[in-house]
Amino acid sequence: MSVRAGIVITGTEVLTGRVRDLNGPWLADQLLELGVELAHITQCGDRAEDLTAQLVFLAGQNVDLIITSGGLGPTADDLTVATVARFYGRDLVLDDALEQRIAAILRRLGAGRPGVDFDAVMAANRKQAMVPVGAQILEPVGTAPGVVLYSEHQPTVVVLPGPPRELQPMWSTAVATDGVQRAIAGRTRYLQRTVRMFGLPESGLAETLREAQFQVAGFDNLEITTCLRRGELEIVTRYEPDAADSYTALVELLRERYPRELFSEDGSLIDDQVAGALAGRTIATAESCTAGLLAARLADRAGSSAYLAGGVVSYSNEAKIELLGVDEALIAQHGAVSEPVARAMAEGALARFGADTAVGITGIAGPGGGSEQKPVGTVCFGLAVAGSDTVARTLHLPGDRSDVRERSTTVAMHLLREHLGSTQLP
Amino acid sequence: MSVRAGIVITGTEVLTGRVRDLNGPWLADQLLELGVELAHITQCGDRAEDLTAQLVFLAGQNVDLIITSGGLGPTADDLTVATVARFYGRDLVLDDALEQRIAAILRRLGAGRPGVDFDAVMAANRKQAMVPVGAQILEPVGTAPGVVLYSEHQPTVVVLPGPPRELQPMWSTAVATDGVQRAIAGRTRYLQRTVRMFGLPESGLAETLREAQFQVAGFDNLEITTCLRRGELEIVTRYEPDAADSYTALVELLRERYPRELFSEDGSLIDDQVAGALAGRTIATAESCTAGLLAARLADRAGSSAYLAGGVVSYSNEAKIELLGVDEALIAQHGAVSEPVARAMAEGALARFGADTAVGITGIAGPGGGSEQKPVGTVCFGLAVAGSDTVARTLHLPGDRSDVRERSTTVAMHLLREHLGSTQLP
Numbered sequence: 001m002s003v004r005a006g007i008v009i010t011g012t013e014v015l016t017g018r019v020r021d022l023n024g025p026w027l028a029d030q031l032l033e034l035g036v037e038l039a040h041i042t043q044c045g046d047r048a049e050d051l052t053a054q055l056v057f058l059a060g061q062n063v064d065l066i067i068t069s070g071g072l073g074p075t076a077d078d079l080t081v082a083t084v085a086r087f088y089g090r091d092l093v094l095d096d097a098l099e100q101r102i103a104a105i106l107r108r109l110g111a112g113r114p115g116v117d118f119d120a121v122m123a124a125n126r127k128q129a130m131v132p133v134g135a136q137i138l139e140p141v142g143t144a145p146g147v148v149l150y151s152e153h154q155p156t157v158v159v160l161p162g163p164p165r166e167l168q169p170m171w172s173t174a175v176a177t178d179g180v181q182r183a184i185a186g187r188t189r190y191l192q193r194t195v196r197m198f199g200l201p202e203s204g205l206a207e208t209l210r211e212a213q214f215q216v217a218g219f220d221n222l223e224i225t226t227c228l229r230r231g232e233l234e235i236v237t238r239y240e241p242d243a244a245d246s247y248t249a250l251v252e253l254l255r256e257r258y259p260r261e262l263f264s265e266d267g268s269l270i271d272d273q274v275a276g277a278l279a280g281r282t283i284a285t286a287e288s289c290t291a292g293l294l295a296a297r298l299a300d301r302a303g304s305s306a307y308l309a310g311g312v313v314s315y316s317n318e319a320k321i322e323l324l325g326v327d328e329a330l331i332a333q334h335g336a337v338s339e340p341v342a343r344a345m346a347e348g349a350l351a352r353f354g355a356d357t358a359v360g361i362t363g364i365a366g367p368g369g370g371s372e373q374k375p376v377g378t379v380c381f382g383l384a385v386a387g388s389d390t391v392a393r394t395l396h397l398p399g400d401r402s403d404v405r406e407r408s409t410t411v412a413m414h415l416l417r418e419h420l421g422s423t424q425l426p
Numbered sequence: 427m428s429v430r431a432g433i434v435i436t437g438t439e440v441l442t443g444r445v446r447d448l449n450g451p452w453l454a455d456q457l458l459e460l461g462v463e464l465a466h467i468t469q470c471g472d473r474a475e476d477l478t479a480q481l482v483f484l485a486g487q488n489v490d491l492i493i494t495s496g497g498l499g500p501t502a503d504d505l506t507v508a509t510v511a512r513f514y515g516r517d518l519v520l521d522d523a524l525e526q527r528i529a530a531i532l533r534r535l536g537a538g539r540p541g542v543d544f545d546a547v548m549a550a551n552r553k554q555a556m557v558p559v560g561a562q563i564l565e566p567v568g569t570a571p572g573v574v575l576y577s578e579h580q581p582t583v584v585v586l587p588g589p590p591r592e593l594q595p596m597w598s599t600a601v602a603t604d605g606v607q608r609a610i611a612g613r614t615r616y617l618q619r620t621v622r623m624f625g626l627p628e629s630g631l632a633e634t635l636r637e638a639q640f641q642v643a644g645f646d647n648l649e650i651t652t653c654l655r656r657g658e659l660e661i662v663t664r665y666e667p668d669a670a671d672s673y674t675a676l677v678e679l680l681r682e683r684y685p686r687e688l689f690s691e692d693g694s695l696i697d698d699q700v701a702g703a704l705a706g707r708t709i710a711t712a713e714s715c716t717a718g719l720l721a722a723r724l725a726d727r728a729g730s731s732a733y734l735a736g737g738v739v740s741y742s743n744e745a746k747i748e749l750l751g752v753d754e755a756l757i758a759q760h761g762a763v764s765e766p767v768a769r770a771m772a773e774g775a776l777a778r779f780g781a782d783t784a785v786g787i788t789g790i791a792g793p794g795g796g797s798e799q800k801p802v803g804t805v806c807f808g809l810a811v812a813g814s815d816t817v818a819r820t821l822h823l824p825g826d827r828s829d830v831r832e833r834s835t836t837v838a839m840h841l842l843r844e845h846l847g848s849t850q851l852p
Contacts, residue, residue, distance in 0.1 A: 015464060017451025018653040018662070024469070025443025038441060039476055041469040043450070050465055050487075057483040061476075203550040204543075206501040225438040225472060225503055227445060236444065285718075285739070291725030292711075292718025295739040299717030302793050302827055310745035312738055313711070313721040319736035319779055323749070353745060367728050398535060400591060401728055 003187040004039045005031050005065040006058035006155075010080055011162060012045035014070070022164045023069040030171060035187040039063055046077040055087045059155055065183040066155050067171075070162030072144035074124040081147060084159055085132035088149050092130040098137060098145060099129035105143050136177050141166040150179030190238050193247060195254060196264035197233045198414050202226065205233055212253055218246035231397075231410040232270065263417065270413045271301065277420035278307040284353035285311030286324050286345035288336065288362040289379060294409045309353040314345065320362075324348030337362050337374055339392035342382035347390055356386040357420065359412050363397075365404045379408045383415050391419065429613040430465045431457050431491040432484035432581075436506055437588060438471035440496065448590045449495040456597060458664065461613040465489055472503040474512075481513045485581055491609040492581050493597075496588030498570035500550040507573060510585055511558035514575050518556040524563060524571060525555035531569050562603050567592040576605030616664045619673060621680060622690035623659040624840050631659055638679055644672035657823075657836040658696065659687075689843065696839045697726065703846035704733040710779035711737030712750050712771035714762065714788040715805065720835045735779040740771065750774030763788050763800055765818035768808035773816055782812040783846065785838050789823075791830045805834050809841050817845065 007027050013019040024041045031038045039061060044050040051071075058066050071080030085092050102125055107118070128144050131137060138146035144161040156179045160167045174180055197205070205226060213219050221243035226235050235254070239247055255262055263270065285295045295311035298304055312323045317336055320326040326344040334340045345360030363379030370376035377397045384390040393415065397407045433453050439445040450467045457464045465487060470476040477497075484492050497506030511518050528551055533544070554570050557563055564572035570587040582605045586593045600606055623631070631652060639645050647669035652661050661680070665673055681688055689696065711721045721737035724730055738749045743762055746752040752770040760766045771786030789805030796802035803823045810816040819841065823833045 013651060013653070015454065015467060016458060016651065017454040018651050018660075020451070025446070028441060028443040032442060039470065039473075040480065041441060043467040043469075044465070053483075053487055054466065057479075061479055201547070203500045203547045206499075206550045207543075207546045209501065226501060227437070227439040229445065234439075234444070236439070236442075287718070289725075290722070291734070292713070292721035292737060292739060295718035295741075296716070296722060296831075299715075299739075299741065299831075300828070305741055308717070308741045310739040310741040310749070311718060312749070313718060313725075313736040315721075315725065315731055315734045315736040316779075322780075323736070323738070323778060352749060353742075354748075402726070403591065405722075405725075 003036045003065070003184050004061070004063045005036045005067065006040040006042070006061065006063045007038065008051065008054050008058070008066060008068040009041065009043040010046065010051055010068060010070040012077070014162075015043050015045045023160075023162065023167055026164065026168065027067055027069070027171065030175075032190070032192065034175070034184060035189040036065065036184055046071060046079065048079050048083045051080065051083045052087055055084065055157075063155050064186075065158070065180065067158045067160065069160050069167055072128065072146070072159070072161040074128060074143075078127075080159055081130065081132070084147075084149065084157055085135075088132060088151070088154060088157065090132035090134060090149065093133055094126070095129050095131050095137065098131065099126060102129055102140065102143055102145070105140060109143070136179055138170045138173050138177075141169050146170050146174065148174055148177045148179040150177075150182060156180055156183035188240055191241060191244070191247075192236060192238045193251075194264070194267045195235045195237075195251060195262060196268075196270070197235070197254075197258055197261040198231070198263055198270070198410070199261045200233065200258060202228050202233060205235070208254070208257055212250055215253060216246055216249045218243055219250070221246055222250060224250075231407040263414070270410065270417060271297070274298075274413050274416050274420075275301060275304070275307075277417060278357070281307055281357050281420070282309050282353070282355040283307055283357040283359070283416075284309045284349040284355040286349035286358065286360040286382075287311060287313050288315060288320070288345070289365040290361050290363075290405050290408050290412075291315060293405055294359060294361060294412050297409050297413070309355045312349060312352070320345060320348075324352065335374070337364055337378060337380055339380050339382070339394055342380035343384070343390045343392045344382070346382035346384035350384045350386065357416070358384045359416065360384070361408055361412060363404065363408060365401045365408075367401060377404050379404065379411070381408075381412060381415055383419055385419060388419075391415075429462045429491070429610050430487070430489045431462045431493065432466040432468065432487065432489040433464065434477065434480050434484070434492060434494040435467065435469040436472065436477055436494060436496040438503070440588075441469050441471045449586075449588065449593055452590065452594065453493055453495070453597065456601075458616070459618055460601070460610060461616045462491065462610055472497060472505060474505050474509045477506065477509045478513055481510065481583075489581050490612075491584070491606065493584045493586065495586050495593055498554065498572070498585070498587040500554060500569075504553075506585055507556065507558065510573075510575065510583055511561075514558060514577070514580060514583065516558035516560060516575065519559055520552070521555050521557050521563065524557065525552060528555055528566065528569055528571070531566060535569070562605060564596045564599050564603075567595050572596045572600065574600055574603045574605040576603075576608060582606055582609035614666065617667055617670070617673075618662060618664045620690070620693050621661045621663075621677060621688060622696070623661070623680075623684055623687040624657070624689055624696070624836070626659065626684060626687045631661070634680070634683055638676055641679060642672055642675045644669055645676070647672055648676060650676075657833045689840070696836065696843060697723070700724075700839050700842050700846075701727055701730070701733075703843060704783070707733055707783050707846070708735045708779070708781040709733055709783040709785070709842075710735045710775040710781035712775035712784065712786040712808075713737060713739050714741060714746070714771070715791040716787050716789075716831050716834050716838075717741055719831055720785060720787060720838050723835050723839070735781045738775060738778070746771060746774075750778065761800070763790055763804060763806055765806050765808070765820055768806035769810070769816045769818045770808070772808035772810035776810045776812065783842070784810045785842065786810070787834055787838060789830065789834060791827045791834075793827060803830050805830065805837070807834075807838055807841055809845055811845060814845075817841075
């Protein structure tokens, strides 16, 4: 038996895409951890009839729990509590004690702010103290209280405010309420594991998964989703604890079939692995087509200053020659996009920054600049590691300018992982 | 009479929040521009029954148009076309000619890639050539074709692939089809204009818009949404053509009130404006906390090699000294995050790259490294222009590490626009 939930995100600014919704993904994650299956997320604007339609839809989908976010403010277009109450068949009543608590919060917030008409603010906020009969109140983190509605014959509804910094702590409070606990009592605890691969096409994996149906006992107990992200294949599997052997068998099959391509079984990202491999090292970059994206990606994580010395963006040939010491003749002979130049860029960065590891990237991101021999998407990589021979590789990457540039940083990360994993510091 | 639409975003990876949905907001924007009212966005995982439930729900909401995104790949969990066909009461048939066209695309993509079993790939991709009877095919931009389904008695359904770079051009094709044109025939035509500002708080703008209610005749005919994006305020106004005078009056008010802050009335981005200002110039960057993000942003657009010479990512102090020629004593005296160092970095980049324009950025992105005098978010900028005095500026930027770094590139872009706009080439 499994417990299903639906999430309703309200707000015209979210529906129209002006404001990015952060609550749907966050709540999805929380439900997953709880072992509650998320069936639907719906978004609507600040219109009572559309919100009602979504609530009716979700209730008809046999969900046990509905969570709404947004529409709890003091203005006229904030209508979630009233709409949910009507849907639930409950009247709204003013909760005097709650009104006093909201007033206290507003007084504290307004303190020392000049020109605020406190009576007008309170009148506008009185509506936030109107709660459905019998609802459990979630104390405000900002100024808006949430509510939990429970009945035997309808899904439990949790009404939360839109701002994530209010919604998140209030969700924790909501989970502990009777209404939510009863709704999720029958939940199944699932495990979720992620495998990541690099360097194979999605269709190849699809073929392997079709074969796995016959080779992995209990394959049907695994809920597998695959997706291509930043040039990597991500395979997420969800299963009940007693299907653990099937999952182990699946991973063994993947490991056997893709010994080079499978790089992560424990949820770690390539960025985590490279950060680990760089511990105790110093890295520098020399970038042409990626123009700083690799350095920026390495610097994404806090603490990267321990190993990132810096980099050169050598967009022009002069910069390659002057700043990285690439031999002009090398460029003339092989072209700026060539393995010898990528190698020389990496070695130049190694020397200039006094690093022990360096990556050079030079390529044609497009849309212009391609030729028959070197079409758009041709990217050359060089990896220089102190005490080892410098290696070079050429790839033809698909997609537009921005795809080619981003994909190039992923390739560079994998080049680092492969070589640093097996190379000892001198 | 208004035309209403619903959007269905499919994919377990999106529903569970592992991949951020970019298509909902993008399509919402497109519909807005077309004059079609968006009523609902729904998200579901890769489960046929949930997708069917959402299609039935939307059809019951009297929408004229349903757009789906995702689930068109070759793997078993890609089931949108088959599910939509069943919902629409249409059989699937193999389109031989389409299969040949997909094969040609796959052959081109696979060319030169060793170890790819082409027959296996083709078998996996055959299912992408299965289309509902009577559907209009949208030619693939990647490998997945889309379809448009039209009938007199049901909403038109447009089925698009999930990757935004495929979905976006295919949507343009879809809009031109008979099926979509018939669905949206009764729409109201709106105009939509965007004004962008930088350097004022959202609450200040809200106050001005409240005043505008009394000062702008016909203000209520303007549908205004504001949002803060990448540190800039974006004010999008939608109106029917006969409210054009009200819009003109609103823009005049904003221009008068914010002569410095308002930088775009014609939809242009700061990146467009900086690219324009850099024509005939050569720019170099010297980046510490942003670690290449500014160079990468300048290189985002095709043709940027005409003015971008390159940059130095000087993450370590040694790099600032060795590669940019920053005086060691300057760092010792003022600290690496200081206006004198930002200035010296810009001047160093100007000299090293032989550029006529250079930006230096040094700051504390956090989470560590802050102090009482220089808290996290403190960022110093230097702008060196040949023939002018180098300028410096210090800002305190809000947000986390990634916010501070990204916001810093926006500040640098505005610094460039302001100064290059008024500075003639020597």
